[in-house]
Amino acid sequence: MEMVVVAPPASGKLDDLKRRFFATPLQAVISLLSLSVIVFLVWKLLNWAVFSAVFDASGGADACHAASGACWSVIAARWRIIFFGLYPYEEQWRSALACVTVVAMTVLSCIPAFWTGRRIALVWGVGAAVFYVLMKGGFLGLSFVGEEMWGGLALTLFIFVTTCLIGFPLAICLALLRRSELPWISRTTGLIIDGVRSLPLISILFTFAIVLPFALPQWLQGDKLYRVILGSALFFSAYQAEIVRGGMQGVPRGQEEAAMALGLSYWHRISRILLPQAMRNALPATINQFVISFKETSLVVIVGFFEILASGNAAYGTGEWRFAYVEVYAFIAMIYFVFVFSLSRYGAFLERRMSVGER
Template sequence: MTPLSPALRPPRPGLFTRLRRDYFATPLSALTSLFCVGLLGFLGWTLLDWGLLHATFDPAARQAECRAAGGACWSVIANRWRLILFGLYPYEEQWRSALASGIVVITMVLSCLPRCWSPRRIALVWGLGFGLFYLLMKGGIPGLPLVREEQWGGLALTLFIFVSTAIIGMPLAIAFALLRNSRLPWIARSSALLIDTIRSLPLVSILFTFAIVLPFVLPDFVLQEKLYRVIAGSALFFAAYQAEIIRGGMQGVARGQDEAAMSLGIPYHHRIARIVLPQAFRNALPATINQFVITFMETSLVVIVGFFELLSSANAAFGTSEWTFAFVEVYVFVAFLYFIFVFGLSRYGAYLERRMATGQR
């Protein structure tokens, strides 16, 4: 159906007309709208008054001064931000953790640009970014003292676990999805059993198993640092869920396209890479972005196996008697950091949906 030209389209109603139609069409709708606006206004003013107008920003202020002001005590952030952001990382080397975190963020931004979407460029961007991150965090070369993984913490550790999980888990998820769609029944059923088994277990139990149990059942030469075992368990958990998301996207691709490609003699790997998977990822894009968001937030679970990631570093920041009263401010600060990354992921997903809807490459 040919769309109408702009000259023939009916005029769009004005803002006042749309507000009256959507929110004040009936007396009940008007009352509900006014109540919600009033409630939001009250909450907004309360947060503004607590967080800014009557807040304490003086780094030298303590509990007495903060209580007297009656608002938030941001002094805890001014005094404990290093512990929150860097965890147990050596104080003199914390510039390396900050620089490594910045490199990861820049790498993520570059990989979101359309001009970097070729396999060679994306591999180059992630290879350089991840390599520089690991070199800075680990050290062990002239000029950079060695810092063992047990000392990593804060934001850098959260980003490392998230990025490693995604880099390892996504190719594994694609392999799982293809194996489950195999025409050979024994391969498809074995893959389905593996995926369903992993999905039936909570992530906490998988992390505990990889971090604590595996050293008792595997020989020493197979084991690596505990951090890498935790990342392997997290990636396996991510891959099981993402495989089902990709498989759902593949089911949305018309079967006739694959059959037509087979009739033309196109090899299997070309059919999958150029016909099936691009459309499957387009169909599964909202669920994929949601899975990335969940994975980023689930990095906080590594605290159960002894790692000092962002949230556990925040808990330590107010764990002393001097700052016990300021736990709300610390959690608000950490929530803001999580919000920046999660909101960025969701907005990028919305951008990709709009871009794919218009058929751009």
């Protein structure tokens, strides 16, 4: 006779709440005090940011002085500087469309249907080309706008996209070189990777922006923006190379040996067997590296670029809005939060997707 085991009824949410936070009198007191502090802080924040805040820019800075809350009027009055920097006013639609292009390119990259080398390369290559054409112009009826006029969110996204576009293929090359069977190649590559990783990014940016022109001939120096991007891409590739190499180590050795036994060439083994599985293993860590790289774009302000943080400084830098720096930085922080949180949640989705063996 088959025995049927009846599971005990699960405790309700209220019972679980009592068990977690009100199991003892002391725990109940601590929980209530903590809840009171949280409610108080949330109320103060909402009162400052919403209920007592000033949103209308028509009253100018004088309306903010009379209010007790945040002065969001500075955002309403100066948002163009924050988003577009020094870009010509009549051409700012191009900068806005370029930012939309980057967002669309990122969204497409997150769709599993595009998770092949050719499709990802096509999406990023076309997206970067469209972004560059929109920003710089000079043909297709668009007026020319030099890189010195770029700024705001568009410049931040440009540095991020080009850093990943250059750094990711370079990272794959470094990872493959480091696992080479020739000791002098693998050790030299490992020395380069470890050397770059041992330096802070700001020192690399400073070297590429300021020091490198003294060591290069005039024809090889190029624009400072592109030198900074190359330095950022080198830094990105050193960290991403180790992520890719870790993904390769997660692929069973027997698969590559079986491919060799079947007579597959080196490039077929790498492109058809090793790299697809390695990139799948390294996807969550790769998303995390993208998040870090996006946040690190703010460091280019140190070497004189007018990215979104510098644009924010200019937005409240006039005498009329000088007091509203907290609101400007809070708005910029919210922009960073939207991009970074979206990428982070996507990384969490990838971890859940791979944990159940979906493809």
